[in-house]
Amino acid sequence: MMSRFHRYAPLALAFLLAGPAVTARADDEAPARLATSGRFDLTADFPIEKGRVVAGDGSIGRMNWVPADRAGSGYTVNFGLGRLGWRPLAVAFTPAKSGTVSLALMGPWEQAPKGGVYRQEILWDDLRVEGAELAADGGFESRKGWEGAGKVEAATKAVPALSGAHFGRTWHDQTLATRLAVRAGVPVVVHVQALARTPEGYQDMKRVAGRDTPAHRNAKKFLRGANLGNGLEVAPGQNWGVKYTVDDVKKIKAEGFDHIRVPIGWHHYAGPAPEYKLSPVIFKKVDYFVDAADREGLAALINIHHFDDFTTDPAGQQAKFLAIWRQVSEHYAKRPNTLAFELLNESKDAGTTEVVNPIFAEAIKIIRKADPDRLIVVGPGRWNSISELPALRLPDDDHNILVTVHSYDPFFFSHQGASWTNRGDDGKQKGIKFPGPPASPLVPDPSLHLTPGFLAWVHDYNTAPAGSNPCGPEAMDKAAAQIKEWSDHYGRPVYLGEFGAIMQADPESRANYYREFRKRLEKAGVGWALWDWHAGFNYWDVEDDRPQPGMHEALFGKP
Incomplete structure (x- = not known):
């Protein structure tokens, strides 16, 4: 959790809502990346209004790269997808005038390291429209009604179509566009399904057989947790108004939690290169909570939190990141297996999943030298986004890794x-x-x-x-389903390291939120840690020395 800074944007809108890139290389030279999100745009010469997602997991917003006087005449739609199965999406809008609305199927905009954008190809099928006439009235069964450099391809045994015998294939710089004939004031609904196309030469992560690996066994120690947020991750000399003691750990145990998650700003206590020697001060602070958890029979998860220099410049900060984990793993090597290491909280910005994958793999090797049997927790980029799971790569031969994601939907x-x-x-x-x-x-x-x-x-x-309210459990259903789909396919256990609702929300709503999310996570077999114990998303009422209203029943009562 980035409690005092921007920490989350659904589907990484900072990337996806950027304007069309100037491609610095030929299309066939653009670096390929597996798409974890899809995109299409709706544009007209007149206002289109009331844009909203009516089915599926996505977001709709105005285009921030067009002149202000044109912003009301278009929408860009972004949604999560993967390579394991087709994902449906439906959006609605209402045209202010009769005329033509362009529908452009494309892919996400994401800057490639050496210029241009990544080639993230998406397959499209089952296009249907309500309330308007579609120029491509045959869908993808022919090129009729389609414009642009994108392709209409015949299905194969390896990649079957969802309906019919063809599907569309696009990416950001090779789109397929068609037209909708709309009438003033008549709502329009666009339905479509999409699938991430597997890039050429794609090396898939090895699937793990069975559900009795060391990671699965160790994950059972991390089923219901509480985050000690805004504590040890804070830089020396700063005070975010939160203090934790052994008494908090005792109360966490008494409430029924089985572990604590301790965010830590190790990087603030590292000396100069090349050793980056950690100060004994931070080890003393962390030992305090690790010891307290051990005495109370709680598991503990410690991480690196708010290492923004690393996520801004992963290559430049890699040596420091690895040095921290070498020292931490050596210091805690003889601790019981109720202690787990989480490599990094919410990698973001330049720390994309693809960029941190090899760095995390190296960190795992270093940890294994000192501590071969420790549970290691690893998450994808974009703030540990669930939609980034398809891009995550774990060492094939290490079966003691727990994958972590975060979700605060509905945001x-x-x-x-x-x-x-x-x-x-x-x-x-x-x-x-x-x-x-x-x-x-x-x-x-x-x-x-x-x-x-x-x-x-x-x-x-x-x-x-x-059932379809944007502030309802449907968002939680989608999160749990996507986690389970990925976990079942790859045989890797997944843990929701953060979810929560701010104290600004009313107590009854907060209890409803935690209860509904907990029910879905437990049904999916996913352990969790709420954000947070008492740092703004409070489980515990410090003044009254008791749980916030309804919270204990929500998280520990009957589902």
Whole structure:
């Protein structure tokens, strides 16, 4: 959790909502990357409004690379996908005038290291439209009605079509575009399904047979945890107003948790190169909690947290990162197997999954030299995003690795009023209840400058039924399903290292959120750690010395 800074953007919108790149090389020379998200754009010569996702796991927003007077005439749609199965998505919008809306199927925009963008190819099928006439009325069964350099391909035994005998194939710089004939004021719904195309030469991670590996056995020690957030990760000389003691650890045990997750800013205590010797001060601070957990019969997970220099410049900071883990693994080598090492919290920015994969592999080798049997916890990039799991690579021969992801969906509920997000005034709106729709419609705060996309979200929150409400358990269903799909395929256990709702939300809604998420995680066999014990997303009420209202029942009562 990046508690005082931007920490999360669904589907990495910082990458995906950037404007069209200037390609610095020929298309066939663009470096390939397995797509973990898809994209298509809707544009017109007149306003199109009320854009929203009505089915599937995605987001819809205005294009931030077009002139302000044109922003209201288009939407860009982003959604998570993978290579293991087709993912459906449906979006709705309402045209202000009759005319033509362009639908352009493409792929995500993501800067490649040496210029241009990554070639992240996506397969498309089962295109249907309600409320409009589709120029490509045969879908992908021919090129009729399609424009652009993207392809319409025949299905094969290796890659069968979802429907019919053909599908579309695109990436950011090779799109397929068609037209929708729309009528003023008539809502339009676009349905489509997508699949990440496996790049040529793709080396898949080896699947692990069985569910009785060391990682599976050790994961059972990390089923219900609490994060000691805003504590040891804080730089020396700073104070974020949170203090933890042995008494907190005792209460965590008494409440029924089985482990603590301890975020740590080891990098703040490292000396100069080349040794990067860690100060005894930080070992003393960490030992305090590791010892306390051991005495109480709790497992403990320690990580590197907020190492922003590393995620800004992974190559430049690699030596320091590896030196930290060499020293930590040597220091704790003789500790019981109730202690686990998490390599890095929420890699982001330049620390993409592909960039950190080999660095993490090297860190694992270093740890194994000192501590061959320790459970190691590894997560993908983009803030440990679930959608990044397909890009994660683990050492094939190491079966004592637990994979971690984070989720705070629905974000506008879980982070309402948070000052550190990058959502502008949208993030300042309060009064959002879980689950939606609310008994009384939410009236947007008139003092805030709210975006059209957020206002559309509020409309759906106020009106959509519980089963499809954007502030409902459907987001949790999607998260649990995607985790389970990946975990079942690769035979690797997965752990949700962070989820939570801020104290700005009302107590009943917070209890509802934690209860519903916990139910789905336990059904999927996924261990979890809530954010946090008492640092703004509180489980524990420090003043009254008891759990926050409804929290114990939500997390430890009958599902």
